Amino acid sequence: MTDAFRTRTNVPRGEFAFEYQPTTDQPFENALAKARDGERLTVDDAVALLTTGTDGDGVVPERVERVRRAADQRRRAVVGDEVTFVANLNNNVTTACDTGCLFCNFRDSAHTFESTHEGRTRGFTRPPTESRDIVARAVDRGISEVTSVSGLHPAFALNEEHREILDPENPAHGYRPPEVFDVAPGSYVEQLHAMSVDDVHVHSMTPEEAQHARRGTEWSYAELYRTLSRAGLDSVPGTAAEVLVDEVREVICPGKIGTDEWLTAIEAAADVGLPITATMMYGHVENERHRAMHLGRIRDLQDRTGAVTEFVPLSFVHENTPLARRGLVNGGASDLEDDLVIAVSRLFLDNVEHVQSSWVKFGDEKGLRMLDGGADDFMGTILSEEITTRAGGGHGEFRSFAEYVDLITGIDRVPVERSTDYERRRRLDPADPDPGPRLGPRADGTPLLEAPRSNTVAADD
Secondary structure: OOHHHHOOOOOOHHHHOOOOOOOOOOOHHHHHHHHHOOOOOOHHHHHHHHHOOOOOOOOOHHHHHHHHHHHHHHHHHHHOOEEEEEOEEEOOOEOEOOOOOOOOOOOEOHHHHEOOOOOOOOOOEOOHHHHHHHHHHHHHHOOOEEEEOOOOOOOOOOOHHHHHHOOOOOOOOOOOOHHHEOOOOOOHHHHHHHHOOOOOEEEEOOHHHHHHHOOOOOOOHHHHHHHHHHHOOOEEOOOOOOOOOHHHHHHHOOOOOOHHHHHHHHHHHHHOOOOEEEEEEEOOOOOHHHHHHHHHHHHHHHHHHOOEEEEEEEEOOOOOOHHHHOOOOOOOOOHHHHHHHHHHHHHHOOOOOOEEOOHHHHOHHHHHHHHOOOOOEEEEOOOOOOHHHHHOOOOOOOOOHHHHHHHHHOOOOEEEEEOOOOOOEEEOOOOOOOOOOOOOOOOOOOOOOOOOOOOOOOOOO
């Protein structure tokens, strides 16, 4: 393979002895013709497109552009020229977590939060009162969504009934009472109540968090998500998916929820009426077959539920992660791989309308390029962002509406404020000198922050 295709890892894929390998008998030209004709693609088709053919070494840049053009045409046919974004806040409640995922630098060992720990933890835990204050201030400024994805704090329980069931002496529960810690996170129900300010949309409780919130019980995921919905949960982020192939998960997150249970949990959320999103974190140890299999599982999930509002490809940020420190990777995905993942996601996921480009992962110039290669959503304002930043990301933690207008109109597309579920939309007027959100419960068009307008960055054709 060429150096451009092998930039993300210093460990040959064969050394992981993966059962699934990125080979296929499907020629690239056949797969691309099917994609252009709107036929439903197979996993083998996706492998052919993600590799630009497995009959030679490396990816072929000219073929990458052809896949991108096909994806851009599909995007235009499905959603038109609007580029959507949401006025949102990230309120991650705690960094305390003992799961030990090797791709993560967000977590801090839970024992460092205990009152008896000598020294200070580098992390944080926000009690429900602090979460409410943070969200209330952001709602005053106009947000319509709060996203909350947190570490699996040992003191977290679903509610007081759950706390009575959990046994600190049972290692399988992984539970430690709130009084052990300097600051306790409260329960999941208390946190959701706290963040539900003026009916702002609360997007929280990943399948991994849901598993944590029912540990030690026989409660079903449907029962759990019904309880969380009554507490204020409005939709569920499909993170913790990483790559939905267990042989990959055994390398990067051996202590984490498995593929089947992730699918069971997220489908239960959909079954009780909660919209869901889907993600894929790629560019570490997985190969193109794994990526294609993941896309297949997301498409099947959508066939069953119809609840997936968007697909979010997450390019792995490696710099400060255990995978990098252990020498398992020395980089993330290449630019060509990012192009192909976005484009093939659009072509393969024929039942998911929206594909997101992450300016936090890609930066502005590259993020805009993805909008001309299959993506149509450009994330949100995220008034706070810690997870990617702590992993080594350097593309910022806030995006103003004025910047959104400049960037999106600079590539001749239409900027649109959206709700989390895409049901409410508002086109922004490029002539407005100081645009702000209007879809939040207290939004009145006032800018979220006084931020300088950016220089327009045009995406590559």
